[in-house]
Amino acid sequence: MKAVRISGFGIAPVLDELPEPQPRAGRSLVRMAAATVGHIDRTVWSGAFFAHPPLPYIPGVEAAGTVVASDRHAPGQRVWLRGSGLGTTENGTWCELIDAPDEALGLLPDGLDMALGAAFFSPCTSAWVALHEIAGLRAGERVLVTGATGAVGSMTVQLARETGAVVFARAEEAAGQPVDLLVDTVGGPMLEAALPHVAPGGRAVLVGYTAGNLLPLNIAHFLQRDVALLPLNMFRRDAAGRAAVPSLLARLSDGRLKLEVKRFPLGEAASALEWITQRGHRGRAVLVP
Template structure:
């Protein structure tokens, strides 16, 4: 099968041919239809992940496809894949045939296409958990979102509106918000502190604008603002529990998520595309 592999930290992946994986207990073999290219893939490739996989390894933490062999799912079943260490502790999804732990596999409804099934989990569950579990969003609260054009930001806005929040397009000291969901971090987070109402909170979801931040501690304390990080690896169970409801919302059109498709051979171009500021949607390798 064709597979992308990383042989050294900080180096781009290489497309290779390797033998197909063989069936084994506790694992599901999936013929890949689509695999997502994500920021976490860039982080792991740099060698900066907490528990990096052994080299060489195959990137990719999300995918969708058709079951080939499994003790849990019938052959031909449409599924999505995320978790179980895919692409972080073991080989991931940028390959034609995925050997996935059973717990990483979920059912994909017929009405959700493969690209969307591959791309939905990270942005949709991040937005859901950030609003519902971390922020404890209440109807009528004023909410701002940084990086609203990105996948997580877009879904966060859609869910917040559906749950009765009052969206503020440009939070400021004169139009503060009760909750800011920050998907970009860096200097954007620093500048946003004065736009939070006293007693409000900030949920930090990402740091694409910068990994370092300098906050005014007196201002943070005076305004009594809570800074709450979202760790989806620790909260993965909450995300997985929400996945069926999120897929229903995507299927009926309540939520929309844009995808940008690349061929299997264009993984390196997809990595460059997601590194560009202002890109919209999620990059997906299409295997058809």
């Protein structure tokens, strides 16, 4: 089978020919139809993540495909894959035939594009958990979303509007109109600039840090404004995210939610890793066989 492998941290990925994995108890073999390229893959690849598979390794924490062999699912079943160490402590999804723990698989509705099935989990569940589990969003509240053109930001805007919130996709739109909730997906200077738009007693959910991971904070000013800074850690919130998956997939299937994807051939993983770093890129990158 063809698989993308990384031989060292920061070294460009290469496409290799590897033996096909064999069926094992407690694991499923899935024919990959699409595999996501995300910022977590870049972090593992850089060596900066808290865990990583033994080198060389196959990256990829998310994918979608059809079951080839499994004790839990019938052959031909459409599934999405995420978690259980895929791409972080063991080989991941950037290969034609994925060897995954049974627990990493979830059912994918018929008719849903496989690229969406691979790409939906991180942005959709992150946005859902940020709004409903952490922020406790209520109808009529005013919400500012930074990075609204990105995958998580776009999904946050859509889900917040669905809840009945008044949503601002740029800080300039909220000028002079304090917001109840800030959902920041980029961090750095953009987070610093957005925080003053939150009304005293409001809250800010911190989702990402692609624009920088440092936040200068005037403590006296911060205390006076009494804004709650609420971090989103989806590893700790995984159960809440998975519980929301069926309703999120239903919304994607019938078009109530939209998520853009950009496809790259499996052999162009390096280009996909670079594309997701470009400012203003829209949607998610996926590798296809």
